[in-house]
Amino acid sequence: MKVIKRDGHMVDYCPEKIENAIMKANAEVEEELQASPVQIKNIIKYIEKLGKKRILVEDIQDIIEMKLMSIGKYELAKRYITYRYTRELVRRSNTTDQSIKELIDGESEYWNTENSNKNAKVVTTQRDYLAGITSTDITRRFLLPEDIVQAHDDGIIHFHDADYFAQNALHNCDLINLEDMLQNGTNVNGVMIETPHRFLTAMTIATQLITAVSSSQYGGATITLTHLAPFIRKSKEAYIKKYEARKLTKAQVKKFADEDMKKEITDGVQTFQYQINSMTTTNGQAPFLSVCMYLGETDEYKEELAMLIEEFLKQRIQGMKNENGVYVTPAFPKLLYVLEEDNIKEDSKYYYLTKLAAECTAKRMVPDYISEKVMLELKKNENGEGDCYPCMGCRSFLTPDRSISLGNISKAKNYVEGKGKYYGRFNQGVVTINLPDVALSSDKDMDTFWSILEERLELCHRALKIRHKRLSKVTSDVAPILWQHGALARLEKGESIHELLHHGYSTISLGYAGLYECVKYMTGHSHTDNGKGKEFALEVMQKLNDKCKEWKEDEDIDYSVYGTPIESTTYKFAKCLRDRFGVIKGITDRDYITNSYHVPVFEEIDAFTKLSLESEFQKLSPGGAISYIETANLANNIPAVLEVIKFIYDNIMYAEMNSKFDYCHECGYTGEILIDDKLEWYCPNCGNRDHDKLNVARRTCGYIGTNFWNKGRTQEIKERVVHLDNKEA
Numbered sequence: 001m002k003v004i005k006r007d008g009h010m011v012d013y014c015p016e017k018i019e020n021a022i023m024k025a026n027a028e029v030e031e032e033l034q035a036s037p038v039q040i041k042n043i044i045k046y047i048e049k050l051g052k053k054r055i056l057v058e059d060i061q062d063i064i065e066m067k068l069m070s071i072g073k074y075e076l077a078k079r080y081i082t083y084r085y086t087r088e089l090v091r092r093s094n095t096t097d098q099s100i101k102e103l104i105d106g107e108s109e110y111w112n113t114e115n116s117n118k119n120a121k122v123v124t125t126q127r128d129y130l131a132g133i134t135s136t137d138i139t140r141r142f143l144l145p146e147d148i149v150q151a152h153d154d155g156i157i158h159f160h161d162a163d164y165f166a167q168n169a170l171h172n173c174d175l176i177n178l179e180d181m182l183q184n185g186t187n188v189n190g191v192m193i194e195t196p197h198r199f200l201t202a203m204t205i206a207t208q209l210i211t212a213v214s215s216s217q218y219g220g221a222t223i224t225l226t227h228l229a230p231f232i233r234k235s236k237e238a239y240i241k242k243y244e245a246r247k248l249t250k251a252q253v254k255k256f257a258d259e260d261m262k263k264e265i266t267d268g269v270q271t272f273q274y275q276i277n278s279m280t281t282t283n284g285q286a287p288f289l290s291v292c293m294y295l296g297e298t299d300e301y302k303e304e305l306a307m308l309i310e311e312f313l314k315q316r317i318q319g320m321k322n323e324n325g326v327y328v329t330p331a332f333p334k335l336l337y338v339l340e341e342d343n344i345k346e347d348s349k350y351y352y353l354t355k356l357a358a359e360c361t362a363k364r365m366v367p368d369y370i371s372e373k374v375m376l377e378l379k380k381n382e383n384g385e386g387d388c389y390p391c392m393g394c395r396s397f398l399t400p401d402r403s404i405s406l407g408n409i410s411k412a413k414n415y416v417e418g419k420g421k422y423y424g425r426f427n428q429g430v431v432t433i434n435l436p437d438v439a440l441s442s443d444k445d446m447d448t449f450w451s452i453l454e455e456r457l458e459l460c461h462r463a464l465k466i467r468h469k470r471l472s473k474v475t476s477d478v479a480p481i482l483w484q485h486g487a488l489a490r491l492e493k494g495e496s497i498h499e500l501l502h503h504g505y506s507t508i509s510l511g512y513a514g515l516y517e518c519v520k521y522m523t524g525h526s527h528t529d530n531g532k533g534k535e536f537a538l539e540v541m542q543k544l545n546d547k548c549k550e551w552k553e554d555e556d557i558d559y560s561v562y563g564t565p566i567e568s569t570t571y572k573f574a575k576c577l578r579d580r581f582g583v584i585k586g587i588t589d590r591d592y593i594t595n596s597y598h599v600p601v602f603e604e605i606d607a608f609t610k611l612s613l614e615s616e617f618q619k620l621s622p623g624g625a626i627s628y629i630e631t632a633n634l635a636n637n638i639p640a641v642l643e644v645i646k647f648i649y650d651n652i653m654y655a656e657m658n659s660k661f662d663y664c665h666e667c668g669y670t671g672e673i674l675i676d677d678k679l680e681w682y683c684p685n686c687g688n689r690d691h692d693k694l695n696v697a698r699r700t701c702g703y704i705g706t707n708f709w710n711k712g713r714t715q716e717i718k719e720r721v722v723h724l725d726n727k728e729a
Contacts, residue, residue, distance in 0.1 A: 001013035001048070001052055001053065001054070001055060002054045002055075003054075003055055003056075003057055003060065004054055004055065004056050004057065010579055010580075013048075013055075015044045015048070018043070018044050018047070018060065018064065019040055019044065021064070022040050022043070022068075022080065025076055025079040025080040026076065026079075028082075029075050029076050029079055030075075033073065033075045033076055035068065035071070035073050035076055039071055039073075042067075043063075043064060043067045046063070047060060047063055065077050065080060068080060131163075132164065133163070134166070135162065135165060135166035136162045136163045136165075138166040139159075139162045139165045139166055140162070143165060143466070143470070144159065144162075144466065145462075147459070148459065148462065148463050148466075151459055154576055155437060155577065155580075156433075156434055156437050156456065156459070156576075157431055157432060157433055157434065157456065157460055157463065158432040158434070158511070158513075158564075158573070159431055159463055160430040160432065161218050161219075161429065161430075164218040165470070168470040168471065168473055169216075169474050169478035170216075170217055171217050171218075171219070171426050171427065171471060171506075172217065172218065172219035172396070172426070172429045172430065172509075173217070173220045173221060173392035173393040173396050174213075174217065174219070174221055174222075174392050174426035175221075175222050175223075175389070175392055175398070175422055175423045175424065175426075176209070176213055176221050176423065176488075177412060177414065177423040177424035177486055177487060178223045178224070178227040178228070178423070179226075179414050180412050180413050180414045180423075181209055181485065181486040181487060182195060182196065182202055182206070182209075182227060182228075183195055183413075183414065184413040184414065186481070186486050186487075187480065188208065188209065188212050188481060188485075193208075193209075198234060198235045198238065198264075199228070199231040199232045199234065199235040199265065199268050200235070200264050200267055200268045200271065201231075202228055203228065203231075203268040203269070204271055206272065207275035208275075209481075209487070210223065210276065210289055211275075211279045211281055212481045213481055213482065213487045214281040214287040214288065215281040216479040216481055216482050217479075217482070219288070219392065219396070219427065220290060220392055220393015220394055220396070221288065221289055221392065221393065222289070222290040222292060222336070222391065222392050223289070223290075224291075224292040224294060224297060224390065225292065225293055225294075225308050225309060225312065226294060226297040226298050226305055227423075229301040229304040229308055230300075232261065232264075232265065232301075232307065233301065233304055235261060236257060239256070239257035240257045242257075243256050243257055262307075265307055265308060265311050266311055266315075269308070269311045269312055269315050270315060273320065276332060276333055277332060286331070286332050287332065287333075288332065288393060289333040290333060290335070290391065290392075290393060290394070291312065291333045291334070291336065292336045292338070292390035293305075293309045293312065293335065293336060293337045293367065294336075294338035294340075294370075294372075294388070294390070295338070295340060295343060295350060296338065296372060296388065306350055306353060309337075310352075310356060313335075313353070313356045313357055313359075313360045313367075314356065316330075316335060316360050316364050316366060317356075317359055317360045317364060319363075319364060322663065322665075322695055324665055326663055326695075328662075328695045328697070329364045329365065329661055329695075329697040329704065329706075330706075331697065331704045334366060334393075334394065334704070335360075335366040335367035335368070336367055336368055336369075336370055336390045336391065337354075337367035337368070337370070338369075338370045338371075338372050339369055339370065339645065339649040340373075354642070354645060355638065355642065357645070358638050358641040358642045359635075359638055359641075361641055361656075361657050361659075362631075362633075362634040362635045362637070362638060362659060363635050363659070363661055365661075365697065365699055365704055366656075366704070368654065368655070368656040369648045369649075369655055369656065370388070370391075371649045371650070371651075371654070372388045373649055373650065374615075374649075374650075374651070374653040375387075375388045375653050378619060378622070379397075379399075380400055381401045382400070382401060382402045382403070382404040383404060383420070385420065387400055387420045389423075391624070391626075391654065394565060394626065395563065395565065395625060395626040396509065396562065396623065396624040397622065397623060397624055397625070397654075398422055398425050398427075398506075399504060399558050399560050399622060399623065400420065401420035401422065401504065402503070402504035402558075403421070403503045403504045404418060404419070406503055409499050409500065409503065409505060410424050410488065410500060411489060411490040412486070412490055413486070413490060424488050424489060425505060425507075426500075426506050426507075427506060427507050427509060428468055428471055428501060428506055428507065428508040428509075429471075429508060429509070430511045430562055430564065431460045431463040431464050431467070431510065431511060432510075432512060432564045432566065433456055433510070433511065433513075434513060434514060434573050434576075434577075435512055435513065435514045435517070435518035435540065436514040436517035436518050436521065436588075437456075437573075437576070437577060437580070438452050438456055438518065439517070439519075439521040439522050440521060440577065440580070440581045440584070442522070444521065444522060450543075453543065457543075457544070457547050460510055461510075461551055461559075464509075464510065465555075467508065468508055471501060472496075472497075472498050472501055474496070474497050475494050475495060475497065476492065476493060476494065476495045476496075477494055483497055488500070501557065502556045502557060503556060504558045505558075507558045507559075508558065508559055508560070509559075509560055509562035509623045510547070510548055510559055510560070510561055510562060511563070511564035511566075511624075512561065512562070512564060512596060513564050513566050513569070513570070513593060513594075514573065514593035514594055515541070515596065515597045515598075516594040516598070516599070516600045517587050517588075517594060518537075519533050519537045520587060521584070521587050523536050526600070527597070528603065528605065530613075534613075537617070538616070538617075538620070541597065541617060541621070542620060544561045544620075545622075547559075548623075560624075561620065561621050561623050562624035563595070563596030563597060563621040563625040564595070564624075565595065565700075567700055567705070567709070568710055568712075568713070570593055570595065570712050570713060570716065571591055571592060571710045571712025571713060572712075574588065574591050574592050574593050574712055575591070575712075577593070590712075590715060590716075590719075591711050591712035591715045592712035592713060592715055592716040596617075596621065597614060597617035597620075597621060598627070598628075599614065601630075601721065602719045602721060605721075605723065606723060607631075607644060607723040607724040608644075608647055610627070610629055611629065611644075611647060611651060611652050611655055612651055612652070614627040615651050615652035615653070618652060618653050618654065625653075626654050626655065626656060627655040627656075628655060628656045628657065628658055628699060629655070629657055629658070629723040629724055630658050630720050630721065630722050630724075631657050631722065631723065631724045632722055632724065632725040632726050633659055633661070633672075634657075634659060634726065635659075635661075637726050640724065640726070641657065644657060657724075658698070658699045658720075660698075661697070662694070662696045662697065663694075664685060664686060664688050664694055665688070665694065665695070666683065666686050666688040666690075666693055667683060667685050669683050669685035671684075672684070675714060679711055679715055679718065681708065681714075691708055696708065698717055700713055700717070
């Protein structure tokens with residue numbers, strides 16, 4: 001017999017535990033009121049004779065109380081009930097101590113691998129985690145209903161970022177309106193920052209603003225280089241004036257001004273890279289930043305923007321030095337390169353940038369690629385016009401602007417009347433549904449599946465409304481950099497952000513995970529089969545979208561389907577599924593489940609087929625999606641990378657390529673650091689297994705991680721097949 005505990009875990013039935021619990025209550029009453037050893041044994045025999053395969057621990061306790069009263073041991077039953085109630089109070093009131101001890105001791109696998117971009121040994125990260133433990137405890141005990149907490153614990157859903165939820169001011173990810181802040185001035189910690197007059201100054205200020213914004217939220221942030229390009233011209237004009245004042249010839253003025261400007265761009269980008277990677281936000285890590293490179297965002301400053309993109313790519317190709325002085329792959333900023341007519345064809349003016357991007361991808365795994373062509377088809381705003389814009393962080397996309405007719409509700413100073421607005425918009429948060437759990441709970445009965453899915457989606461809906469309601473109480477004063485000084489809005493002091501949570505201005509995300517396992521269990525097929533499996537998968541995805549549309553129409557809140565990254569949650573979901581349903585071959589026999597709609601990492605499929613197939617699912621994941629392919633080392637095969645890039649432009653909105661370019665401090669090896677059968681990382685050259693002496697960079701959830709991963713994610717990385725090798729090129 002298995003006993004189901006309060007946290008959903010199953011353990012073996014243990015009669016000694018029942019006996020000990022009754023004996024503790026026995027000790028609290030007079031001897032004549034106690035139960036005899038025989039009576040206790042009879043209660044235990046009664047429970048066992050029920051012949052249940054599984055029984056809830058609460059049901060066992062109810063039976064004990066009932067049996068004690070049936071034999072006239074009322075005082076003992078009362079003591080047992082008191083004992084049970086006291087234990088429940090202890091469980092509810094002391095949920096943080098063990099977590100804090102494990103964190104501080106530094107011996108917890110969970111805390112050491114919770115986030116692949118955070119080092120849990122560092123004091124700034126520990127401070128963030130300590131605050132997070134407290135927030136999670138408050139969230140669980142006071143802010144969420146018991147059924148949502150239980151569903152979260154059971155791995156039925158995942159209520160994201162509970163470690164920040166106690167602070168009602170914090171939202172998820174956003175697109176920073178850097179243009180408004182730089183061109184119209186801003187304010188940080190009560191210090192006015194006026195419009196910079198030089199590019200280098202603008203780059204320095206930008207990093208300070210990014211850090212300030214990132215410290216006032218918990219999700220990723222994105223800026224665009226388009227907002228920095230005008231300051232290149234300002235610097236160039238200053239150099240021209242300087243040399244003209246020296247009475248130099250026009251040719252000399254141009255030569256010297258161009259040289260100085262080129263150096264300032266190099267210095268500015270280097271400053272930006274150093275600042276972003278060396279600064280620490282209140283989240284205990286470098287700003288979780290993405291940088292967009294989109295020539296189509298400007299006509300006036302396109303040449304300056306092209307120069308800036310070129311330098312960013314060159315410096316990323318070089319990498320950043322580690323503590324040994326060796327150039328390695330940095331995690332941030334994530335680079336987003338938009339493919340468009342001006343840079344995709346070999347005879348186009350800016351194709352040289354795309355070739356540089358391909359070289360950068362082959363060596364450093366960035367940039368990721370956004371197809372302007374596909375995005376304009378998928379993202380139609382309120383006016384029916386296609387819009388192209390970057391994701392917020394790793395994959396979270398805003399829905400097309402449907403707030404155009406409302407005018408400038410954020411009071412941004414760079415607002416353009418009648419045009420779709422994206423910079424300054426944000427996401428309110430995520431709740432994710434575990435799709436394999438829905439399937440397994442249905443026992444392959446289709447009617448039951450759809451019924452359970454409906455129930456679980458409503459559970460997610462209720463949890464999302466709690467997120468929204470908590471944010472709706474926020475006023476602009478709680479984060480002036482966001483709501484008053486231009487990053488997201490220019491509201492008045494004390495003004496509510498309520499309007500920005502409605503009308504399609506911000507999104508709120510229904511996440512999903514494990515589409516593959518869900519479909520495989522229900523149909524016996526992968527969703528990649530172009531048949532029964534794929535058909536069912538598309539039905540499931542459409543259902544998620546239909547529910548979001550229904551909620552959106554009822555509440556004027558922009559619910560959107562989001563392909564969740566689930567970096568650490570993939571392991572949690574896998575463990576919960578195994579606890580609840582046992583080991584099922586091909587479904588629950590791994591320590592991870594598949595991210596979002598992705599083709600499972602172990603399934604053999606070529607790069608172009610994978611991207612083509614996943615493009616159909618990206619359309620049904622409008623709130624967040626990214627596809628990827630695993631490649632061999634293509635540093636010496638850039639034409640192969642370019643072929644993939646061209647395919648992305650024609651076929652899929654957002655995709656990336658993953659390669660391996662690691663470093664061993666012990667022997668100086670550069671290449672792929674491997675994983676053994678025990679899921680331990682090691683250098684194939686010298687056998688070094690010390691994490692502190694290995695630089696490993698892997699894409700895990702749309703972004704690059706460099707601080708290693710939990711057991712589930714490590715197994716997933718180990719089992720990845722290569723979709724593109726040098727033989728195919």
